[in-house]
Amino acid sequence: VTSEPDPKSIPLGAGLEFDAIRGMLSRWGKLAVGVGDDAAVLDVPRGDSLVASVDTALEGRHFRSGWLTPREIGYRAVTAALSDLAAMAARPLGVLVALNLSAPYQVAITELADGIGDAVETAGTRILGGNVSGADALCLTTTVLGAAYAPLGRVGLRPGDFIYVTGKLGGPGAAVAAWQAGRTPSADHRARFARPTARLREARWLADRGAVAAIDISDGLAADLEHLAVASDVGIDVDLAKLPLLDGLHDAIQAAGSGEEYELLIGARDQLDTAEFERTFYLPLTLVGRATPREEGVRFRRRSERVAKPSGYDHLSR
Amino acid sequence: VTSEPDPKSIPLGAGLEFDAIRGMLSRWGKLAVGVGDDAAVLDVPRGDSLVASVDTALEGRHFRSGWLTPREIGYRAVTAALSDLAAMAARPLGVLVALNLSAPYQVAITELADGIGDAVETAGTRILGGNVSGADALCLTTTVLGAAYAPLGRVGLRPGDFIYVTGKLGGPGAAVAAWQAGRTPSADHRARFARPTARLREARWLADRGAVAAIDISDGLAADLEHLAVASDVGIDVDLAKLPLLDGLHDAIQAAGSGEEYELLIGARDQLDTAEFERTFYLPLTLVGRATPREEGVRFRRRSERVAKPSGYDHLSR
Numbered sequence: 223v224t225s226e227p228d229p230k231s232i233p234l235g236a237g238l239e240f241d242a243i244r245g246m247l248s249r250w251g252k253l254a255v256g257v258g259d260d261a262a263v264l265d266v267p268r269g270d271s272l273v274a275s276v277d278t279a280l281e282g283r284h285f286r287s288g289w290l291t292p293r294e295i296g297y298r299a300v301t302a303a304l305s306d307l308a309a310m311a312a313r314p315l316g317v318l319v320a321l322n323l324s325a326p327y328q329v330a331i332t333e334l335a336d337g338i339g340d341a342v343e344t345a346g347t348r349i350l351g352g353n354v355s356g357a358d359a360l361c362l363t364t365t366v367l368g369a370a371y372a373p374l375g376r377v378g379l380r381p382g383d384f385i386y387v388t389g390k391l392g393g394p395g396a397a398v399a400a401w402q403a404g405r406t407p408s409a410d411h412r413a414r415f416a417r418p419t420a421r422l423r424e425a426r427w428l429a430d431r432g433a434v435a436a437i438d439i440s441d442g443l444a445a446d447l448e449h450l451a452v453a454s455d456v457g458i459d460v461d462l463a464k465l466p467l468l469d470g471l472h473d474a475i476q477a478a479g480s481g482e483e484y485e486l487l488i489g490a491r492d493q494l495d496t497a498e499f500e501r502t503f504y505l506p507l508t509l510v511g512r513a514t515p516r517e518e519g520v521r522f523r524r525r526s527e528r529v530a531k532p533s534g535y536d537h538l539s540r
Numbered sequence: 541v542t543s544e545p546d547p548k549s550i551p552l553g554a555g556l557e558f559d560a561i562r563g564m565l566s567r568w569g570k571l572a573v574g575v576g577d578d579a580a581v582l583d584v585p586r587g588d589s590l591v592a593s594v595d596t597a598l599e600g601r602h603f604r605s606g607w608l609t610p611r612e613i614g615y616r617a618v619t620a621a622l623s624d625l626a627a628m629a630a631r632p633l634g635v636l637v638a639l640n641l642s643a644p645y646q647v648a649i650t651e652l653a654d655g656i657g658d659a660v661e662t663a664g665t666r667i668l669g670g671n672v673s674g675a676d677a678l679c680l681t682t683t684v685l686g687a688a689y690a691p692l693g694r695v696g697l698r699p700g701d702f703i704y705v706t707g708k709l710g711g712p713g714a715a716v717a718a719w720q721a722g723r724t725p726s727a728d729h730r731a732r733f734a735r736p737t738a739r740l741r742e743a744r745w746l747a748d749r750g751a752v753a754a755i756d757i758s759d760g761l762a763a764d765l766e767h768l769a770v771a772s773d774v775g776i777d778v779d780l781a782k783l784p785l786l787d788g789l790h791d792a793i794q795a796a797g798s799g800e801e802y803e804l805l806i807g808a809r810d811q812l813d814t815a816e817f818e819r820t821f822y823l824p825l826t827l828v829g830r831a832t833p834r835e836e837g838v839r840f841r842r843r844s845e846r847v848a849k850p851s852g853y854d855h856l857s858r
Binding site: 258259260261262263264265266268271272273274275276277278280282283284306307309310312315318319320322350351352353355356357358359361363365366367368370373375376377436437438453 | 576577578579580581582583584586589590591592593594595596598600601602624625627628630633636637638640668669670671673674675676677679681683684685686688691693694695754755756771
C-alpha cells in the first residue's frame with residue numbers, strides 16, 4: 223500500500239451515508255487506509271500478479287439474522303471473501319466492503335464494523351474502501367485484492383495427484399441443520415459457522431511445498447471436489463472413511479455436503495508432510511483421495527465400498 | 541491481463557447459480573476472461589498503481605424497476621462504478637460484478653448481462669469475475685479495477701485553481717423528478733439517467749494537460765464541489781450562470797442538485813483549452829468557478845448575486 227493520506231485527513235461530506243462511514247472509520251482506525259477518495263490507490267508488489275474476487279453475504283440467503291450477532295455477520299462475510307484469496311495462495315492486499323444496511327443494522331453498525339475489522343486484522347490486511355446504502359435486507363459484498371507470484375488455480379491436477387483437505391469438516395452443516403430444526407447447535411459447530419478462518423498462511427505454505435491446484439470449500443467438499451475435477455479435467459477418488467470430522471460428528475456423507483467450511487482442498491503431485499503442517503498450524507492436513515483419469519469421474523467410497531455422491535447446495539435454490 | 545484460460549474452458553458446476561453464470565458468459569463471449577476460478581488473476585502495468593473502487597445499484601434505492609429496462613439497469617450500474625476510475629484518471633483493467641437477482645431478473649438475466657456487456661465494451665475493458673445470489677430485490681455491486689501512473693484525487697486544489705465541469709447537467713435530476721411526479725421524462729433527460737457515460741478518456745486527457753484534482757458528479761454538483769473543497773482544504777466560488785445545462789433546462793439550482801450525472805468536476809492550476817477538449821470529445825468543458833481560501837467555503841452566485849447552496853442528496857435517506 224502506497225502513501226495514501228490518513229482516512230481521517232480527508233473529511234467526508236454531511237448526511238447519514240457519511241455518518242455511517244465516519245462511524246465505521248472511527249472503529250477501524252489504522253485498519254482503514256485511503257478511504258475518502260473516489261477509489262483506493264495501492265501498489266501490487268513488482269513481479270506479482272493481482273488476484274481479485276468478490277463474495278456476497280445476504281441476510282435470509284446466506285445466513286439468518288437470528289443465527290449470528292452483527293459482529294459475527296461482519297467477520298464471517300469478510301472472511302468468506304478472503305478465503306478465495308487463500309484458494310489462490312495469494313497474500314491479501316486489502317478489501318473493499320459494500321454494505322446494504324437495513325434499519326436494525328444501521329443501529330448495529332458499530333458491531334458490524336468491529337466484525338469486519340476483526341476479519342481484516344486476523345488476515346493481516348487493510349480496508350481500502352467501500353460503499354454504504356440503505357436497504358430492506360442486510361447485504362455485505364466484499365471484494366478482496368491480493369498478490370501472488372504464481373497463483374494456484376483449480377486447473378493443474380493430473381491423474382495420480384494426492385488430494386488433501388485442511389482442518390475438520392461438518393461443523394457449519396451441523397450448525398445450520400440444528401438451526402433449521404429449531405435446535406441450538408453445539409458451541410463447536412456454531413463457532414465453525416460463525417467464526418471460520420481463511421487459510422491464507424496455510425495455502426502459501428502448501429503452494430511453497432508443491433501444491434498444484436486448490437479450491438476452498440464453500441459449496442461442500444463433494445461439490446467443490448467436482449469443481450476441481452471438472453476444471454482440471456480429471457476424476458477424483460475419495461475415501462469418505464478418511465474425511466476428518468469435527469469432534470462429535472460421525473456422518474462423513476453429511477460432512478461432505480457441509481458448505482461454507484472455508485477449509486482448503488489441495489492437490490499435490492507428491493505426498494505432503496502432514497506432520498510438519500500440523501506442527502506449524504495446529505491444524506490437521508489429511509490425505510482424502512487421489513486424482514484419477516477423467517473417465518472415472520468423482521467417485522466416493524468408504525474403504526472399498528462405493529457410496530453415492532453426497533449432494534452440495536446451490537445458493538440460488540436456498 | 542495475463543494469459544488466463546478461456547472462460548468456457550473451465551466448465552462450471554451444476555445448479556441454478558451456475559446456469560445463471562453460464563447464461564451470462566455466453567452473452568459476454570470474449571468480454572469475460574478467467575471466470576471460473578476462485579479469483580481473477582491479472583497484471584497491473586509495471587510502474588502503475590492499482591486503482592480500485594466498489595459501487596452498488598439497488599432496486600428501490602438507486603432506481604425503480606419501472607424506470608429502466610433490465611439492459612439499462614445493467615449498463616448503468618457498471619458505468620456508475622467505472623466513473624470512479626474516471627475520477628481518478630485511471631485506465632480500466634476490468635470489473636467484478638456481484639448480482640443479487642430477484643425472480644423477475646432471474647428471467648431477464650440475458651438483458652441484464654447484455655447491459656453489463658455494453659458498459660464494459662464501451663469502456664474498452666473486461667469482466668474478470670463476479671458472484672450470483674438469489675434475492676428479494678435486484679442489486680448489482682460492481683468492483684472496478686484500474687491502473688494509473690499518477691492517479692488524480694480529490695486532494696490537490698489550491699486557491700486560484702480553475703474549476704471545470706464536463707458535459708451538460710440536469711438531465712438525471714429532471715428525469716427522476718418527472719418519474720416521481722408520475723410524468724414521463726423527455727427522451728433526452730431519460731437518456732442521461734439511463735445511459736450515462738463514464739468519462740474515462742476525457743479524464744486522462746485532462747490529467748495529461750494539468751488537472752490537479754477531480755471528482756465525478758454522483759451526489760450532485762453542489763455536494764461534490766463540497767467534497768472536493770473539503771478534501772483539498774480550500775473554498776470554491778461557483779457562478780451558477782455559467783453552469784452548462786442540458787437543452788430545455790433553465791434552472792441552474794436544480795441542475796446543481798442533480799445526482800448521478802457521472803460528469804467530471806476538474807480543478808487545474810492554469811486555464812485549460814476547452815475548445816480543443818470539445819473538438820476531441822464532442823463534449824463541452826466549462827469553466828464554472830475558482831478555488832478560494834478555505835475560510836470562504838463553497839459559495840454560489842449568479843454573476844455578482846449570492847445564491848443559497850443547492851442541496852445534494854443522501855443515499856441512505858432516499
